[in-house]
Amino acid sequence: MTNAEAMPAKNDSYRNYTKVAEFYPLSLQSFSQSEQMFRQELGRLAPIGGPVLDIGSGTGRTVLAIAETLPVVEIIAVEPSTTMRAVLMHRVMQDRDLRQRVTIYSDPIHAVPLPEKLGAVVAYGVLGHFDRDERQHLWRRLIPKLEAGAPMFVELLPIGKPMDFEQKLVEGEQIGRRSYEAVYSGKAEQGDLMRIKARWRISGGGGPPCVIENTNFWHTFTLEELAQETGLRLQRLTPESGMLFS
Ligand SMILES: C[S@@+](CC[C@H](N)C(=O)[O-])C[C@H]1O[C@@H](n2cnc3c(N)ncnc32)[C@H](O)[C@@H]1O
Structure with missing residues (x-):
């Protein structure tokens, strides 16, 4: 660290x-x-x-x-x-x-x-x-x-003002037997700030799907x-x- x-x-x-x-x-x-x-x-x-x-x-x-x-x-x-x-x-x-x-x-x-x-x-x-x-x-x-x-x-990011959105950024991306997709969604916060969530879903290859969510912040x-x-x-x-x- x-x-x-x-x-x-x-x-x-x-x-x-x-x-x-x-x-x-x-x-x-x-x-x-x-x-x-x-x-x-x-x-x-x-x-x-x-x-x-x-x-x-x-x-x-x-x-x-x-x-x-x-x-x-x-x-x-x-x-x-x-x-x-x-x-x-x-x-x-x-x-x-x-x-x-x-x-x-x-x-x-x-x-x-x-x-x-x-x-x-x-x-x-x-x-x-x-x-x-x-x-x-x-x-x-x-x-x-x-x-x-x-x-x-x-x-x-091509976002000049805070706005709500949802967008599939990655779809059906294959690495070996596993498939990756990512949905990004944005929410307007106070002032020029946006909260941006990423939701990754990894599936296939015989294992259970795995979902990883993450939040980040971005001034527009x-x-x-x-x-x-x-x-x-x-x-x-x-x-x-x-x-x-x-
Ligand atoms: C979206 S990534 C962009 C990475 C790379 N420039 C590219 O275009 O692929 C933003 C990066 O900025 C870094 N970052 C965040 N705050 C920072 C700071 N205060 N000083 C330097 N880097 C920072 C993050 O750790 C992250 O790796």
């Missing part, structure tokens, strides 16, 4: 990933277009100097995308959830090149030491875990470190609102992702 997990912090929604970390890579298929556009745009901007900071690296999707698109750049990966980070660590350890280029921090972003300059920032699927004050604190730390024109890639805002609060310009990549730059 890291220090970050032993002591409750204000922003500790990373703890809500514990129960569902093993399924996380299955849910990423719904976001394949924003990953593809991210790779394309990052490649277009190459070469990018300086370390690339990846906030909330999860199981490594964005770290791999950065490493494969920018073959020599140093990557700073920040992932405070032990279960998510275990997958990330495993992937990094499999590859000699990644072991040399990727530094993994286990604290939440506000507690991670940052280098003087950053070549780019990637924040995919994470900014909604921060309220406005936490985001403002983050921008005060990050923006002075970005060279003029250096990009910040962001991906949000749009990419345009993000551009306004950072003072950066926005280039939209997909409905849920974009690039911010000065």
